[in-house]
Amino acid sequence: MADKLHVDILTVEGRRFKGDADFVVAPGSEGELGVLPHHIPLLTSLAPGAVKVRNEGEEQFFFVSGGFLEIRPDQVTVLADAAERAEDIDEARAEEARRSAESLLQQKVSDADQVAATAALARAEARLRLAELRRRRRT
Ligand code: ATP
Secondary structure (H helix, E strand, C coil), rough: CCCCCCEECCCCCCEEEEECCCEEEEEEEEEEEEEEECCCCCCECCEEEEEEEEECEEEEEEEEEEEEEECCEEEEEECCCCCEEHHHHCCCHHHHHHHHHHHHHCCCCCHHHHHHHHHHHHHHHHHHHHHHEEEEEHH
């Protein structure tokens, strides 16, 4: 049997995925990371974006809002602030979150509110991109 990666996607709300993979792609904060079995150990933070888990030709996509990624030669662990399967993304909610963040950013708000709105905008845009990608792949 070919070597596999054991993948866990965890949030404070619970486990979102556990399973094997041949290849994982994750949105590292310094760029997208592709992980194959026997990858060197690595710990990095995550940006809002998509985690792709490929196993035997089947691909599953998850939104992650940020957090940490731990890579070991046979294990990938995602510790996310929030995560959901691409098919569970509520696009109307993400649109509303985007509108509300954009509207806050157009107002005079405190630095802290600006940072929060910028982060909320990044989450909303990443959710919308992944939902769109999923739609295109289904047609
Ligand atoms: P919102 O302002 O809509 O709450 P948010 O970016 O602040 O968005 P998060 O903090 O990333 O939300 O996530 C909080 C919880 O809500 C998590 O359980 C996350 O999976 C879920 N969630 C947030 N937005 C969506 C969405 N558009 N579709 C599905 N689940 C979502």
